[in-house]
Amino acid sequence: MSQPTDTPAPPTDEAVHRLVDVPGGRIHLVEQGSGPLVLMVHGFPESWYSWRHQLPALAAAGFRAVAIDVRGYGRSSKPRDVDAYRMLAHVSDNVGVVRALGEETATIVGHDWGSPIASNSALLRPDVFTAAALLSVPYAPRGGGRPTELFAQFGGAAEFYMSYFQAPGRAESEIEPDVRGWLAGFYAALSGDTAPSGGDGSLFFVPPGARLRDGFPGDVRPAWLTETDLDVYAEEFERSGLAGGLNRYRNIDRDWEDLAAWDGALLTQPSLFIGGERDASTAWLxxxxxxxxxxxxxxxxxxxxxxxxxxxxxxxxDEVNRLLVDWLTTVHRKA
Structure with a gap:
């Protein structure tokens, strides 16, 4: 169980924005509630805002809920060098946030790219991250061959999206002329109620000469995404650009090299997985x-x-909140 800290948490009914110093720069976060620290890490292309429904729910359940902008996103630091976005840097940021908040330990929760960031944080720093919840992307130990070489074999003549994202500037040139429209299409393409072809993942294979957005569905909007929500995301990325988020993909080979010592490693802390039936990741993985x-x-x-x-x-x-609160309560009851 987390001990009292020198950095007061805000009242349960109030969400507070702050910037905290970490060894690699500064991280913007939003926190709400008091109690054991729960650190939430978003994926691509999102921000702290993707946890807007979880912050009050976890706070009401007796936890200090903290959602960060991952480096390269929102109001967090945005290093220029591509290799500044390697997995080890994200793990260091997460440790730095915990320390900056006056805590010794935390439970970590991650979605999409935030899931491997969370699992690697727990794997590399089990002294800090005592439990891990993984959303949408399941844990898979490091192994196999160099990722970019493996991805080049996927899809035949079509290009796997992680390969498409590798060259700096390429995906940015597709996205940044119409950030709001691109985000709307990308969110719709992966949402359970609007995904084309039943969410079979065909979007992630780009035919020769095409763009990723050519596979997006038509003018449809997922039920969960309001105009206000889309405006929040669009404004963040119009200000920050997409390079920081895309640079995460551009470090998959560096991660494979950096994490060689953890090849095949098991994640032993108490854990939780939540996936979507119509998410291509659930089928692929x-x-x-x-x-x-x-x-x-x-x-x-x-x-x-x-x-x-x-x-x-x-x-x-609501369902994710219930599952998270039930799991967190169980984990901290046993602590």
């Missing part, structure tokens, strides 16, 4: 989910939400 009894020996529970797509904590906020 089905073997990783089946392997949980071996790879996640501390797994408390695993859930696949029927009809849900990739943006799980926004699509099904």
């Amino acid at each position: 089905a073997d990783a989910i089946k392997a949980f009894p071996a790879t996640l020996p501390g797994l408390v529970s695993s859930h696949i939400i029927e009809g849900c797509g990739h943006w799980i904590q926004q699509e099904r906020a």
Whole structure:
């Protein structure tokens, strides 16, 4: 259980924005509530705002809920060098946030890219991150060959989206002339109620000469995404650009090299997985989910939400909140 800290948490009914210093720069965060610290890490292309439904729910349940802007996003630092976005840097940022908040330990929760950032934070710093919840992207130990070489073999003549994102400036030139429109299409393409082809993942393979956005659905809007929500995301990325988020993809080979010592490592802390039935990640990574009894020996529970797509904590906020609170309560009861 977390001990009292020198940095007061805000009242349960108030969310507070702040910037904290970490070794690699500054991290913007939003916190609400008091109690054991729960650090929430977003994915691409999102921000702290993707946890807007979880902050008050976790605070009301007796936790100090903190959602960060990952480096490169929002109001957090945006280093110029591509290799500043390697996994080790994100782990360092998370440790720095915990320390800046006056805490010694935290539970970490991650979605999309935030899920491997969360699992690697727990793997590399088990002294700090005592439990991990992974949303949409399941834990899979490091292994296999160099990622970019493996991805080049996917899809035949079509290009896998992680390969498409590798060259600096390429994806930015597609996205940044119409950030709001691109985001709307990308969110719709991966949402359970608007994904084309039932969310089979075909979007992620780009035919020769095409753009990723050419596979987006037509003018449809997911039920969870209001005009205000889209405005918040668009304004953040219009100000910050997309390079920081895309640079995460551009470090997959560096991560593979950096984490060689953890090849095949198990994540032993108490853990939780929540996936969406209509999320392509659930199908692509089905073997990783089946392997949980071996790879996640501390797994408390695993859930696949029927009809849900990739943006799980926004699509099904009430259900995700219930699962998170139940898990957090169980974990901290045992602590």
